[in-house]
């Protein structure tokens with residue numbers, strides 16, 4: 001049987017096949033040692049499995065090749081990464097202007113990471129019901145910055161049911177990774193799309209009660225409207241292990257096109273003469289915040305890389 005892994009907690013996982021869930025183990029423990037990741041199976045994997053109906057347990061025989069996958073560095077185990085999710089069609093980055101606030105730098109990091117994985121990202125600004133004149137202005141600026149460089153930006157309110165239909169249209173028949181800071185309303189959105197999932201949501205004031213180091217596993221929800229949603233609690237970004245900083249600007253679409261006019265083809269767009277990116281920045285064709293994010297990623301990475309951290 002060929003099924004889809006919808007939950008994975010190490011060597012036990014749940015496989016979805018023809019409308020039913022099957023608890024499975026990964027066959028042959030010794031095989032795991034050779035694998036480059038700490039977990040051989042992640043949500044989003046397609047697997048071949050057999051099922052022992054007498055003992056109510058299945059066995060994963062084979063993991064099919066992944067179209068893509070996102071990883072995070074293991075905190076304690078060797079240098080292997082942990083696969084968080086695989087076979088993702090698109091990402092939805094949920095942000096809020098306030099309660100909690102999301103920085104542009106965080107958004108840009110996420111977009112670079114998803115671009116490097118070749119995963120398209122939709123930006124969703126939630127809690128517009130809470131907005132005042134000031135936050136409304138910020139929302140408009142953010143929308144403008146990202147729409148101009150080709151991203152889809154949607155403003156929604158889960159609470160007041162604004163634009164949820166558009167979200168549903170976007171999710172239909174796709175595997176979507178939903179990301180964003182704790183408290184932006186990811187679980188609330190999933191519940192509003194499919195109330196019978198009854199996912200736990202939390203008041204922001206209760207967040208500090210969560211242990212910082214609690215182990216979290218990705219959840220994959222099967223949507224009745226068609227498609228799947230992957231929620232990765234506790235994971236802040238997508239985590240890139242190998243982004244070559246020399247190529248960083250190519251993951252900023254507006255910098256990529258402006259760099260065609262750079263005098264040097266290995267231009268890093270910092271202080272080289274004849275730089276098309278700096279020119280575009282001066283002419284306000286590139287947003288200052290985007291350029292600053294670029295610099296900060298270059299800068300951070302020079303120290304992070306030494307320590308083998310993620311972006």
Ligand SMILES: Nc1nc2c(ncn2[C@@H]2O[C@H](COP(=O)(O)OP(=O)(O)O)[C@@H](O)[C@H]2O)c(=O)[nH]1
Nearest residue numbers: 127157158159182183184185186187188201202
């Ligand atoms: N005002 C307002 N509050 C919201 C909205 N969406 C979610 N919330 C609240 O934000 C808090 C965090 O929501 P939750 O879904 O747990 O966030 P998550 O950590 O991203 O999964 C909860 O108290 C929700 O009721 C919204 O559109 N407007």
Ligand SMILES: [Mg+2]
Nearest residue numbers: 186187200201
């Ligand atoms: Mg949540």
Ligand SMILES: [Zn+2]
Nearest residue numbers: 262267269275
């Ligand atoms: Zn340049």
